[in-house]
Amino acid sequence: MKKTLSGIAVDCVKGDIAAQKGYDAVVNAANAWLRPGGGVAGFIHAAAGPGLLEECRPLAPIKTGEAVITKGCNLPNRYVIHCLGPVYGKDEPAHELLANCFRNALKLAEQHKVTSIAIPVISTGAFGYPFKEAVQVSLTTLKEMMPELKSVKKITFVVRSDEKYNILKKALANFY
Structure with a gap:
């Protein structure tokens, strides 16, 4: 399910965020100290290898809502963008x-x-943000930012479950 709006393809897939080939960057649902953890942070750090933690150390801690960028290390992506979402x-x-x-x-x-x-749909794992609400916040923010995006031409949301994939697919259908 791929659609384009303002020259940007927005899509969703079911899979492992740390195994997404063909993307310049993946986003990590990070903790404040940018360390391995459960969920997305654990998968990304495990796949990227110990070099990612070394890249992260001088950037930590980050505050809720902030984002920082590192190299992708052993991931198939050039960059990892680490975001600290809110605890619901x-x-x-x-x-x-x-x-x-x-x-x-x-x-x-x-x-x-x-x-x-x-x-990923940030904050919807251990941080407890209701998935449907988080999807709406993400898509509303994306729509607001689209006019500012010049380089970014493809955004793919990655989820692990069929249920979340179906919710996201429906929300994306209404996005257009």
Whole structure:
């Protein structure tokens, strides 16, 4: 399911974020210290190897809503953009912090001339953000940012479950 809006292809796939070939960058749903963890951060660090942690050390800690960029190390991607999303029910205003996370990731992608990016739906794992709400925040933010995107031409959301994939696919159909 690929659609194009303002010259940008927006898509979703079911799979492992750390195994997305053909993208300049992948986004890590990071913790403040940019260390390996559960979920997305664990998968990305495991696949990237110990060099990623070395790249991350001088950049940590980051604040909720912030994003930083490193090399991809052993990943099939040139860059990893690390975002710290809000913990739902704790970090407020959650929707604005999540929007900032997505916004800052796309700004870094633009600064580094990234043309394609694979991104999870940030904060919806251990941080407890309701998936449907997070998808809406992400797509609303993307729509607002599209006029500013010159390098980024392909954005693919990556999820692991059939249920989340179907929710995202439906939301993307309504996005256009």
